[in-house]
Amino acid sequence: MASSKKLNSNIPEGQLELKWTTYRSTVHLVNPANKRSLEVLIIGSGLAGASAAATLAEMGYKVKVFCFQDSPRRAHSIAAQGGVNAAKNYQNDGDSVYRLFYDTIKGGDYRAREANVHRLAEVSGNIIDQCVAQGVPFAREYGGLLSNRSFGGTQVQRTFYAAGQTGQQLLLGAYSALQRQVGMGAVKLLARHEMLDIVNIDGKCRGIIARDLVSGKLERHFGHAVLLCTGGYGNVFFLSTNAMGSNVTAAWKAHKKGAFFGNPCYTQIHPTCIPVSGDHQSKLTLMSESLRNDGRIWVPKSKEHAQAIASGKMNPNDLKEDDRDYYLERRYPAFGNLVPRDVASRAAKERCDAGFGVNATGQAVYLDFAFNMKYKYGKTEATKKGIENPTEEQLTEFGQAVIKEKYGNLFDMYAQITGVDPYKNPMMIYPAVHYTMGGLWVDYHLMTTVPGLYALGEANFSDHGANRLGASALMQGLADGYFVIPYTIGEYLSEEIRTKAIPTDNEAFVKAEQDVNDRLNKFLNIKGTKSVDHFHKRLGHVMWDKCGMARNAEGLKWAIEEIKKIRSEFWSDVRVPGTANEFNPELEKAGRVADFIELGELMCMDALHRNESCGGHFREEYQTEEGEAKRDDDKFAYVAAWEYKGESNFELHKEELKFDNIKIAQRSYK
């Protein structure tokens, strides 16, 4: 297989370990005087956007930052809970850059690019250094050193964390750095602004059209380069752990103007989320993977017990050890409860589909802390206190205090949402949509197929292949923003020092604004009978049923037709109240859902064409006898990059994946 001519990944020559070092010392630089006249537009203020904006401004570029929330500090990164990986080997447990690289490639089921992943592992340590220097209050040991925990898909402890609020603390660190530049006048902040199109001139991206969400006015902004740091598109499923506003609009607009979309079907379904409780539900809540450090996952061994528990006739705490099926420990003894997310999610679905679910809907399994609470932490604390024969009550009491310190905010969140006390009862969990590995295709420089247009963080098709390991998204977002783009953008901008700011009365800007304006009016003029949410929910159902945890050709074909119907009904029967010249959240939603509908179709097409199972993409037709994902490396060891050719029309381009440094094998966590 050879890569498509339209895709040049621009991976530097040379030995894997030296590529990035060599690149950094030979990449073109832009001198300080020229930087001041080069403008960079950054869409998004999450970890990727805020870190890039702060760093580029520190280097001297003129930066504008856009976000749709009222403050950059509220980007969805704020909600990340569990932690951030780095190959520091502080625990002396055999970690190294190579091991993080290896775990990530394997975890991604051999569908990521070696050179990018290695670079990510190389800069991971610098991220922790930078964050600590900013005052990010990571968890510490009594000796004053940084503490670590384990995440899935690894056998070392390399995850740095701040209670269950790691994303919050990292983002506030990046936000502080960003605000420092805002205060110095190096960054202009445009909050409550939504990017609604990119503007290309002579084959290069030269700016954007944004809408001021308060006044409704459309604005034109010129930039020598544009960085999309706009996050993931999990909300195409309607219910997901993403924030309500997370969307694909920026990436999708770029896609329609020439940026190829990479692996759209690779979606991560996170195994530990609070189960759906009713039709009113607007979003799902994650219970961090870090809980799997101390929680054991089980369902009853017999259906009778499962039914008794589900109907409330039996208390799960009363079920004997022997009657419980710790199915992850049973199936995957080497990794146990810490198998990667895709594996854990499918195993939960398998048990529930077989009739062992523990709630009324049959779609829940237990995540149980009682064992570690009592026998791991309770015992240790008792020993510390000099109590030789602690009672069961004492063990529980001591253990609870430790669990509270480690996961207090998550336990509170669970109790708040379900009304059940997780200190006394095992948590009920079920898989939910969480993250999208797919995204805009980028080369080694993080540049899309449109020159001058970059994608960072979750918005790009990223370094995670077909499945992301926990605590690696925060790492990637910050790597892209703090340590990669500041170098790679120089390669492009060093050629742009003679480009004067293009006046925004240029016809390309005028036309793009007119198109955006027409579309907004179109939404408002349909004056149909159904709300935007109505269509979003319908789309979500189709996606979850047919393009979710398990997919098959028949279902996907049906979904593609169904989505076309949803689209035509949306465009003839949606009701968007209000006007375009005011603060109008429904109008914002309409635009996002219209883009989700188009994306949903492409996701199904991508899932249909990939006749193999890998990572989060599980095609029922392609599994081993034991029900594990079965890859087809001869035919599918490539990145699928789709080019937009018009409505429902996408052309596939392939980027071949070469594994020169890792032996490609069937992934095993047994």
Next chain:
Amino acid sequence: MGGTTGKNINVTVKVWRQRNKNEKGSFETHDMKGVSTDMSFLEMFDVLNERLITEGKDPVAFDHDCREGICGMCSMYINGRPHGPKNAVTTCQLHMRSFNDGDTIVVEPWRSAAFPVVKDLVVDRAAFDRVIAAGGFVSVNTGNAKDANNILIPKPEADEAFNAAACIGCGACVAACKNGSAMLFVSAKVSQLALLPQGKIEAEKRVLDMVHQMDVEGFGNCTNTGACEAECPKSISLENIARMNREYVFASANEKK
């Protein structure tokens, strides 16, 4: 066992409507029938808005995003309390099981001179960003850092800094305060950085700059009523205000020297 208490209740919602910052607002009343107690407060608003849209009316604008208590976006003043009747939760984490059948629920935006209303329940909190821009950071450029474990921080101090850093910037403290003071918010950031060795170097300049900006933005004075702490969804402690006052006195004295 699903936590599905599964009850339905009827409530009356009196909600503030205001087209934009210049127009005057007023209350509008809606009867909400058969509300599941498992619903979150914002999901109840989703249902209301869905109804308003199908009736051809203008839905109620409110800020929200994460819906899990961390982004700080949601901001409703419910029955006279920011974020409603429960302590230590945000509006989005409030569930209808905290209300009774037949209740009337009054919902207003944050009210403070420094937070003008954008529309209905949505306010402009950009003043907070400007206070942070004035000094809520450590001046360290990317790439300047040394190995993270070279800075040892005693666990108790790290924990205390973390507790202060848990502020979500929602503004409930300002809304709760009769003076509209932002002391709790500002002191949380000042404290976090003053507690850590990385932040100590610029501590004096930071507290002076941030307090100055806070005054410029039109936030009121602190008269130690403690309402902010009581209403803060993240239980940010008043001790932070005490610490900031000490830092401020010390820094002003040094500045005069």
